[in-house]
Amino acid sequence: MSELSIRCALPDDDEELARLDRATWSPLHAVAPRPQPPYRPFFDERHVPGDCLVAEADRRILGYVLLGFPTPLEANAHVRQIQGFVVAEEARGRGVGRALIRAITEEARRRGARRLTLRVLGHNTPARRLYESEGFVVEGVLPEEFLLAGEYVDDVLMGRRL
Structure with missing residues (x-):
């Protein structure tokens, strides 16, 4: 993989x-x-290109992260939420995800956010480890929130101060 850019x-x-x-x-x-x-198209009225960072190498997108507001309420306009995060299978384990999380953290800070939150499925151990290593902590768990492939899965709420 040549040099990664965000x-x-x-x-x-x-x-x-x-x-x-x-x-x-x-x-x-x-x-x-x-x-x-x-x-469906990737971008929509909730997620526009300006709210998405991409990781690119060799003129190919290897991953992305979407930033949004958790609610439309003015009372929590100081909070941003990661609302999508993907790294291509062949790029995993090469620092692409970490680079995206660090970049979106800085972008949220630049936009005036005081907190950054996300939701992750309880069984997604690789993502949870990455988030924890970047300063996110578990702030709540919705037990058995989803039924996926015949298994009940927790919805884990994580966040960090900026």
Whole structure:
């Protein structure tokens, strides 16, 4: 892998990001059913290119992270939430995910956030370890919140101060 760069997504990245999303779908991290044709665009009214950072090497997107607001309420406008995070299978274990988490943490800080939160499935040990190593702590657990592939799975709420 050549040098990794992190950049803001562009509208033209939509198709490549949608393909990456479909290729990495797994009950380890997805609560929605496996995407089926006709496929939806990656970007929508809730998630625009300016809210997405991509990791790129050799002119190929290897991962992304989406930043959003947990609610539309002014009372918690100081909080940002990671609302999507994917690393291509072949790029895992090479620091791509860590680079994205660090970049989105800085971006949230730059946008004036005081806290950064996320939700992760209880059985997603690799993601939980990464988040913990980057300063996120478990702030709550919704036991057996999802039924995925015949198994009940906890929804783990994590966060950190910025």
